[in-house]
Amino acid sequence: xxxxxxxxxxxxxxxxxxxxxxxxxxxxxxxxxxxxxxxxxxxxxxxxxxxxxxxxxxxxxxxxxxxxxxxxxxxxxxxxxxxxxxxxxxxxxxxxxxxxxxxxxxxxxxxxxxxxxxxxxxxxxxxxxxxxxxxxxxxxxxxxxxxxxxxxxxxxxxxxxxxxxxxxxxxxxxxxxxxxxxxxxxxxxxxxxxxxxxxxxxxxxxxxxxxxxxxxxxxxxxxxxxxxxxxxxxxxxxxxxxxxxxxxxxxxxxxxxxxxxxxxxxxxxxxxxxxxxxxxxxxx
Amino acid sequence: xxxxxxxxxxxxxxxxxxxxxxxxxxxxxxxxxxxxxxxxxxxxxxxxxxxxxxxxxxxxxxxxxxxxxxxxxxxxxxxxxxxxxxxxxxxxxxxxxxxxxxxxxxxxxxxxxxxxxxxxxxxxxxxxxxxxxxxxxxxxxxxxxxxxxxxxxxxxxxxxxxxxxxxxxxxxxxxxxxxxxxxxxxxxxxxxxxxxxxxxxxxxxxxxxxxxxxxxxxxxxxxxxxxxxxxxxxxxxxxxxxxxxxxxxxxxxxxxxxxxxxxxxxxxxxxxxxxxxxxxxxxxxxxxxxxxxxxxxxxxxxxxxxxxxxxxxxxxxxxxxxxxxx
Numbered sequence: 041x042x043x044x045x046x047x048x049x050x051x052x053x054x055x056x057x058x059x060x061x062x063x064x065x066x067x068x069x070x071x072x073x074x075x076x077x078x079x080x081x082x083x084x085x086x087x088x089x090x091x092x093x094x095x096x097x098x099x100x101x102x103x104x105x106x107x108x109x110x111x112x113x114x115x116x117x118x119x120x121x122x123x124x125x126x127x128x129x130x131x132x133x134x135x136x137x138x139x140x141x142x143x144x145x146x147x148x149x150x151x152x153x154x155x156x157x158x159x160x161x162x163x164x165x166x167x168x169x170x171x172x173x174x175x176x177x178x179x180x181x182x183x184x185x186x187x188x189x190x191x192x193x194x195x196x197x198x199x200x201x202x203x204x205x206x207x208x209x210x211x212x213x214x215x216x217x218x219x220x221x222x223x224x225x226x227x228x229x230x231x232x233x234x235x236x237x238x239x240x241x242x243x244x245x246x247x248x249x250x251x252x253x254x255x256x257x258x259x260x261x262x263x264x265x266x267x268x269x270x271x272x273x274x275x276x277x278x279x280x281x282x283x284x285x286x287x288x289x290x291x292x293x294x295x296x297x298x299x300x301x302x303x304x305x306x307x308x309x310x311x312x313x314x315x316x317x318x319x320x321x322x323x324x
Numbered sequence: 325x326x327x328x329x330x331x332x333x334x335x336x337x338x339x340x341x342x343x344x345x346x347x348x349x350x351x352x353x354x355x356x357x358x359x360x361x362x363x364x365x366x367x368x369x370x371x372x373x374x375x376x377x378x379x380x381x382x383x384x385x386x387x388x389x390x391x392x393x394x395x396x397x398x399x400x401x402x403x404x405x406x407x408x409x410x411x412x413x414x415x416x417x418x419x420x421x422x423x424x425x426x427x428x429x430x431x432x433x434x435x436x437x438x439x440x441x442x443x444x445x446x447x448x449x450x451x452x453x454x455x456x457x458x459x460x461x462x463x464x465x466x467x468x469x470x471x472x473x474x475x476x477x478x479x480x481x482x483x484x485x486x487x488x489x490x491x492x493x494x495x496x497x498x499x500x501x502x503x504x505x506x507x508x509x510x511x512x513x514x515x516x517x518x519x520x521x522x523x524x525x526x527x528x529x530x531x532x533x534x535x536x537x538x539x540x541x542x543x544x545x546x547x548x549x550x551x552x553x554x555x556x557x558x559x560x561x562x563x564x565x566x567x568x569x570x571x572x573x574x575x576x577x578x579x580x581x582x583x584x585x586x587x588x589x590x591x592x593x594x595x596x597x598x599x600x601x602x603x604x605x606x607x608x609x610x611x612x613x614x615x616x617x618x619x620x621x622x623x624x625x626x627x628x629x630x631x632x633x634x635x636x637x638x639x640x641x642x643x644x645x646x647x648x649x650x
Contacts, residue, residue, distance in 0.1 A: 169374075
């Protein structure tokens with residue numbers, strides 16, 4: 041990853057490994073808290089994505105699975121960058137004071153990732169393109185005989201783009217060079233027009249990936265111990281590896297009303313206060 | 325003959341960072357030469373152009389120089405968003421090579437890249453190049469490898485003429501006077517497959533008392549504004565000739581230069597007149613869709629308002645391995 045120099049990024053040290061489940065759960069709660077505060081400034085944004093992916097980002101970035109200097113990280117759905125900012129601020133990869141500029145005019149922390157986005161090796165705003173780029177990274181590492189992992193974060197909605205399956209087929213065919221490619225899918229079942237199931241049928245997701253020649257696991261994406269076990273299982277064989285993490289845009293927070301638009305959440309001050317209270321309560 | 329395939333292979337022997345990516349058209353894009361000698365740096369993406377562009381972008385970010393090869397229709401129309409977002413916006417060192425320009429394909433509208441230049445020219449950071457012969461093609465392969473950033477290279481497949489001598493020097497962003505004179509009533513600006521027709525038209529016009537001269541503009545973006553505007557200033561009418569729709573390609577680029585320089589002289593665009601074509605031989609299609617030597621002569625003759633009967637271009641024979649202008 042493109043890890044910034046610490047002095048300019050933060051006065052906090054990079055704390056990559058906090059392996060106990062409780063620390064990771066607390067990191068996930070702090071991701072949600074950061075994201076809530078970032079969204080609250082304008083009252084709307086991609087909060088549901090931060091809520092659904094908080095444990096994924098907490099375990100992947102905070103659990104010591106990624107070597108920030110060596111490994112590459114691809115964020116395919118660029119609007120998830122809010123979760124990246126939120127976790128990066130907790131780990132000393134980003135100045136926490138910068139979070140307040142999220143989505144503001146002129147800010148480097150744009151609401152949908154761009155070439156200016158810090159830390160990531162590749163972020164895509166137009167969906168369905170990240171896996172292909174990650175395969176390019178993995179091929180490059182293989183050609184250069186480098187031992188580094190390529191992590192690609194995808195969302196389930198973008199599985200509707202045919203390019204994802206072109207890429208899945210390619211990676212499987214070139215499996216002898218893809219053993220260090222790991223895909224993590226935030227399967228939160230949400231897209232712009234509503235639940236994915238109201239738009240089309242992506243299921244059975246795990247069987248689809250397996251039929252394309254991938255090793256696939258299908259787990260509860262809010263369970264930090266299951267996520268850690270799945271990440272630990274990378275590189276077991278030479279097949280490309282996909283982790284389907286089942287999540288909810290509510291992040292299973294009690295105060296999120298069931299009627300809320302999970303893709304683009306609007307929160308008023310009452311909901312903001314309730315979210316912060318609930319999240320701080322979980323950290324107490 | 326395969327001038328591109330040999331040049332790419334020679335380049336890859338020298339530079340280990342050159343990789344070759346194809347879309348199930350390996351022999352057709354002359355990259356069987358690369359595949360057979362350097363298989364470890366050759367990747368066949370199959371018929372999956374969107375993924376092919378994305379993989380190229382990842383390899384470029386990792387420090388490689390990917391040459392992506394397929395037909396021009398497939399590597400522009402099919403994956404425009406991928407090129408825009410994964411290659412052009414980040415300004416990555418990816419060379420997109422599209423074969424069978426314009427009506428050089430007998431395969432009908434599905435295989436005829438008639439607006440590929442317009443699409444690629446509109447993308448920020450993108451360089452667009454179309455060579456006219458084998459010598460220029462070889463030089464371009466090396467030049468674009470040395471040029472950091474995305475390039476769209478538009479290449480003729482199969483018969484390639486030899487127009488230039490060994491003293492020809494291609495340089496990105498430079499157009500050059502091809503003669504037969506240094507000024508005249510008619511300036512013809514052309515590139516690629518239209519160069520033989522432009523030269524033939526200039527000759528016929530000259531033999532009939534209308535002096536004409538030709539500028540070769542292999543770099544369509546960035547256009548050589550200085551050369552084209554100074555040459556245009558030495559003429560009474562400018563003809564832009566392209567094997568492409570007249571919207572958004574070389575003719576449009578020349579029009580922009582002339583308009584911004586406030587040149588008060590006519591421009592005529594010879595090209596495909598905003599329509600899709602059909603299947604057919606190159607000769608038939610170039611005749612039918614107005615890409616012939618006679619079409620250039622007619623544009624000049626009518627544009628200058630010459631009253632006497634228009635001369636007729638002689639039918640030319642193709643040299644071995646080349647093609648004759650229609």
